[in-house]
Amino acid sequence: xxxxxxxxxxxxxxxxxLPRHVRLKFSEIRNAWAVLAPERVLWPDEISLEILxxxxxxxxxxxIIADLCNDYNAPPSEVEKDVLDFLQEWRDEMLIGxxx
Amino acid sequence: MxxxxxxxxxxxELTHRCPLQCPYCSNPAKLLKADRELDTETWLDVFEQAAxxxxxxxxxxxxxxxxxxxxxxxVDGLAKRGTYSNxxxxxxxxxxxxxxxxxxxGLDHIQISLQGARPETTExxxxxxxxxxxxxxxxxxxRQAGLPLTINAPIHRHNIEEVSExxxxxxxxxxxxxxxxxxxxxxxxYLNRSALMPERDQIARQIExxxxxxxxxxxxxxxxxxxxxxxxxxxxxxxxxxxxxxxTIAPDGKVLPCHAAQTITGLQFDNxxxxxxxxxxxxxxxxxxxxxxxxMPEPCRSCERKTIDFGGCRCQAFAITGNAAxxxxxxxxxxxxxxxxxxxxxxxxRPAGDFVYRRIGREPAGAKAxxx
Numbered sequence: 001x002x003x004x005x006x007x008x009x010x011x012x013x014x015x016x017x018l019p020r021h022v023r024l025k026f027s028e029i030r031n032a033w034a035v036l037a038p039e040r041v042l043w044p045d046e047i048s049l050e051i052l053x054x055x056x057x058x059x060x061x062x063x064i065i066a067d068l069c070n071d072y073n074a075p076p077s078e079v080e081k082d083v084l085d086f087l088q089e090w091r092d093e094m095l096i097g098x099x100x
Numbered sequence: 101m102x103x104x105x106x107x108x109x110x111x112x113e114l115t116h117r118c119p120l121q122c123p124y125c126s127n128p129a130k131l132l133k134a135d136r137e138l139d140t141e142t143w144l145d146v147f148e149q150a151a152x153x154x155x156x157x158x159x160x161x162x163x164x165x166x167x168x169x170x171x172x173x174x175v176d177g178l179a180k181r182g183t184y185s186n187x188x189x190x191x192x193x194x195x196x197x198x199x200x201x202x203x204x205x206g207l208d209h210i211q212i213s214l215q216g217a218r219p220e221t222t223e224x225x226x227x228x229x230x231x232x233x234x235x236x237x238x239x240x241x242x243r244q245a246g247l248p249l250t251i252n253a254p255i256h257r258h259n260i261e262e263v264s265e266x267x268x269x270x271x272x273x274x275x276x277x278x279x280x281x282x283x284x285x286x287x288x289x290y291l292n293r294s295a296l297m298p299e300r301d302q303i304a305r306q307i308e309x310x311x312x313x314x315x316x317x318x319x320x321x322x323x324x325x326x327x328x329x330x331x332x333x334x335x336x337x338x339x340x341x342x343x344x345x346x347x348t349i350a351p352d353g354k355v356l357p358c359h360a361a362q363t364i365t366g367l368q369f370d371n372x373x374x375x376x377x378x379x380x381x382x383x384x385x386x387x388x389x390x391x392x393x394x395x396m397p398e399p400c401r402s403c404e405r406k407t408i409d410f411g412g413c414r415c416q417a418f419a420i421t422g423n424a425a426x427x428x429x430x431x432x433x434x435x436x437x438x439x440x441x442x443x444x445x446x447x448x449x450r451p452a453g454d455f456v457y458r459r460i461g462r463e464p465a466g467a468k469a470x471x472x
Contacts, residue, residue, distance in 0.1 A: 002269075002272040003272065003320060004274075005274070005320045007318060007319030007320055008319065019248070020246060021208055021209055023184065029154040030106060030154065034156055036156055036184040038186065038208075038209040038248050038276065038277060039159075039186065039209070039250065039277070039324075041108050041109070041156055041157060092319040093322065094322060
């Protein structure tokens with residue numbers, strides 16, 4: 001095994017954060033938020049952006065889900081899987097970091 | 101056709117000078133000397149203008165950008181505007197101190213080229229003694245300084261059997277990304293096609309290795325794969341479309357739709373020393389030449405893939421057919437597709453010829469037809 005890295009599995013207790021090399025930046029000329037990452041720029045949709053803004057290195061995935069449910073008046077059953085899937089996908093792309 | 105929207109990215113070639121002599125260099129065959137390079141103030145002003153018109157990422161390249169003594173100042177200028185900075189470097193001239201300073205100044209990401217996964221291959225291609233070990237040292241310093249790391253591996257017949265080793269090496273260097281980038285046969289690489297072309301079954305093996313590694317190392321190492329056009333069925337969506345959301349600035353300030361565009365003869369490029377960047381982005385005749393889809397002839401015009409691959413690469417179309425508006429011969433619908441594949445088959449099965457190494461001021465014989 002030539003690496004110490006391991007693939008992180010996102011769970012309810014995971015604390016996601018934006019690593020130093022991934023930045024949320026508002027583009028005034030486009031009136032849109034961008035995610036700046038190595039060799040790529042992504043344009044998150046509204047719900048992705050709301051998740052990313054909550055990836056603050058303090059809140060757990062479960063807290064982010066609860067917060068979104070509150071703000072969007074949606075039941076956790078509708079939100080939880082989508083948020084965990086999103087965070088896992090973004091973790092696998094190394095666009096977010098995770099503390100277990 | 102006018103620009104469709106604001107540009108996102110710039111490839112800024114600060115210089116054509118480079119300590120390496122790779123025979124597939126993406127710079128033009130006719131390289132610029134130091135006296136033609138833009139000065140620090142001009143670059144800083146250009147990057148301000150770039151941020152004003154919507155640029156979010158600057159890829160600092162060359163030549164070897166670390167040969168510019170003002171690299172720190174440039175990174176500083178980009179960081180102050182919140183522009184994402186990516187240093188694309190051969191790495192052999194960087195010191196630990198300088199890597200640390202660049203990280204402190206706000207460099208966001210570093211991409212280090214590796215010509216081989218083995219020291220002897222790196223030296224064969226780059227012709228720089230001890231280059232491999234220096235590159236590995238810089239990669240480690242970059243990680244120690246907290247910089248995310250991409251390893252870029254240009255692939256051809258002399259290192260295609262090292263793809264597994266490149267993957268192991270990228271993992272051991274704690275890289276986030278690895279680019280397995282089959283050489284694009286333009287400029288210097290076009291001149292060296294017969295010395296570089298791999299065999300078809302080597303490519304098939306390479307693709308198997310990359311696909312398996314992507315699965316195995318998911319979430320640990322991201323592997324980008326740049327497909328080999330000469331053995332492809334469809335072209336790549338080159339630049340996501342000509343002058344769609346990115347451009348290149350050459351060391352002398354010329355604004356190009358891509359780094360290889362000077363291989364196409366007859367295009368007029370505007371210069372940042374004469375025009376505002378916004379004006380160039382909107383009105384440059386070279387940028388407007390193949391913008392959008394209106395310029396397309398058949399078979400592209402009626403093709404369902406025309407907004408997927410945008411007709412492929414204009415530079416490759418010109419290099420193979422002499423007509424920059426032709427369908428990229430990488431496409432099975434191109435009348436020149438069979439001829440390009442035959443060229444590749446023929447070159448790949450013959451013994452490799454000698455390299456024409458990249459040198460400033462020594463434009464090689466036969467380069468004229470393919471130079472800007």
